[in-house]
Amino acid sequence: MPHAEDPPVPETADPTPPHDAGPSxxxxxxxxxxxxxxxxxxxxxxxxxSHAAGDDGPTDWLERPAAARGxxxxxxxxxxxxxxALAGAVLLIVWLPPSAEVAxxxxxxxxxxxxxxxxxxxxxxxxxxxxxxxxxxxxxxTLRTRVARHAAGEALESFDAAAVAATFADAAxxxxxxxxxxxxxxxxxFDFVRHALPNGVIVRAGVAKAQRVGRVDALHQRVFARRWxxxxxxxxxxxxxxxxxxxxxxxxxxxxGSADIDGTxxxxxxxxx
Numbered sequence: 001m002p003h004a005e006d007p008p009v010p011e012t013a014d015p016t017p018p019h020d021a022g023p024s025x026x027x028x029x030x031x032x033x034x035x036x037x038x039x040x041x042x043x044x045x046x047x048x049x050s051h052a053a054g055d056d057g058p059t060d061w062l063e064r065p066a067a068a069r070g071x072x073x074x075x076x077x078x079x080x081x082x083x084x085a086l087a088g089a090v091l092l093i094v095w096l097p098p099s100a101e102v103a104x105x106x107x108x109x110x111x112x113x114x115x116x117x118x119x120x121x122x123x124x125x126x127x128x129x130x131x132x133x134x135x136x137x138x139x140x141x142t143l144r145t146r147v148a149r150h151a152a153g154e155a156l157e158s159f160d161a162a163a164v165a166a167t168f169a170d171a172a173x174x175x176x177x178x179x180x181x182x183x184x185x186x187x188x189x190f191d192f193v194r195h196a197l198p199n200g201v202i203v204r205a206g207v208a209k210a211q212r213v214g215r216v217d218a219l220h221q222r223v224f225a226r227r228w229x230x231x232x233x234x235x236x237x238x239x240x241x242x243x244x245x246x247x248x249x250x251x252x253x254x255x256x257g258s259a260d261i262d263g264t265x266x267x268x269x270x271x272x273x
Contacts, residue, residue, distance in 0.1 A: 093195060093197070094194050094195045094197065095194055095195075096195070097192050098192060098195070098201055102201070103190075103192065105248050106201055106203060106241050106248055107187050107190055107203075107205065109150055109241060109248040109249065109250065110187060110190075110203070110205045110207065110239055110241075110250065111185055111186075111187050111207055112149070112150045113147065113150040113151055113155075113239075113250045114185060114207040114209065115183050115184070115185050115207075115209070116143070116146040116147045116149065116150055116151075117143070117147055117159065117164065118183040118209065118211070119139060119143060119164055119165060119167075119168035119180075120180050120181055120182055120183065121172065121179045121180060121181055121223075122135050122138055122139045122142065124138075126221070127179060127216045127217070127218055127221050127222070127223065128176050128216050128218030128221075129176065129218075130169070130172070130173040130176075131169040131172060131173070135169075136165050136166065136169045137162075137165070139165040139168065139169070140161040140162045140164070140165035141161070143159075143161040143164055143165060144159065144161040147159050147161070150249060150250060151249055151250045151251070152242075152244070152249040152250070152251050153242075153249075153251035153252065154251060154252050155249075155250040155251050155252055155253050158253075168180075176216065176218075177215060177216055178213050178214065178215060178216060179213070179214060179216050179223050180211045180212065180213055181212050181213075181214060181223055181226065182211070182212040183209060183210070183211050183212070184209070184210050184212070184228070185207045185208060185209040185210065186207065186208050187205055187206070187207055187208075188206055188207070188208045188234055188259065188261070188262055188263030189204070189205060189206035189234065189236055189259050189263040189266060190203065190204070190205045190206075191203060191204045191205070193238065196240055196241075196242070199242055199243045199244075200240060200241055200242035200243070200251070201240075201241055202238065202239070202240050202241075203238070203239050203241070204236055204237070204238050204239070204256050204257075205236065205237065205239060206234040206235065206236040206237075206258075206259050206263060206266075207234065208230065208231065208234050208261050208262070208263070209230070209231050210228045210229060210230040210231070211228070211229055212226050212227070212228055212229075213226065213227060213228075213229050214226035214227070230261060231261065232261065233258055233259065233260060233261060233271075234258060234259045234260065234261060234263065235255065235258055236255075236256045236257040236258055236259055236266065237253050237254065237255055237256055238253070238254045238255075238256040239252070239253050240252035240253075256268065257269055258270070258271050
């Protein structure tokens with residue numbers, strides 16, 4: 001015998017029997033909660049940690065300052081090494097002896113400068129008589145002109161040509177029988193001290209000098225029986241020279257010591273004897 005068909009179930013019917021715990025409660029998604037009553041605690045994002053694509057992780061964020069400090073330290077170290085190398089090169093240049101050509105030119109300049117500072121009987125002045133004021137003035141002009149060929153700066157400014165001419169005139173008046181007509185010299189002591197950058201050197205030198213002295217024939221206005229008379233000792237000066245337009249000139253001069261006429265027995269400062 002055929003079974004009776006079950007009656008159709010309505011589509012809206014819930015076949016699941018209700019729970020015994022009580023009436024059903026609507027799902028939370030069906031509720032609307034006002035913003036001012038939302039008790040959800042907002043999540044505070046850590047600025048050091050970001051999960052967004054392309055952001056740096058905490059390790060990268062912390063390592064960047066260290067890398068920057070390391071780069072700055074390396075740059076400072078390179079700069080320091082460069083400065084040390086430059087200072088070493090300058091020191092090497094300062095204390096390195098000059099070439100033979102430069103040393104020879106400097107020595108010759110010192111000799112010419114020292115001889116230019118010495119006075120001789122002026123040409124045209126009457127022999128056997130005291131120099132007139134005009135002769136003395138002319139001698140001072142001649143001395144300064146000669147010194148200016150080999151000196152500049154302080155060395156030239158400090159040279160008192162008028163005083164040298166006056167001293168020579170007084171000495172000549174005290175001995176009208178003899179006249180000094182010429183000077184010669186020789187560098188008997190020469191020592192390089194250091195370079196004076198950018199284009200100078202400092203040296204110590206001593207020049208042995210001799211004056212040519214003759215007897216005066218006032219009647220015929222001539223000097224005869226000439227002879228060389230050497231000075232007893234040598235004064236050593238410290239010279240600063242600079243090269244300008246291919247020519248060396250003395251720019252500073254300071255007394256340093258003394259030596260015998262042959263350049264031996266060098267003593268710094270004044271001699272006690």
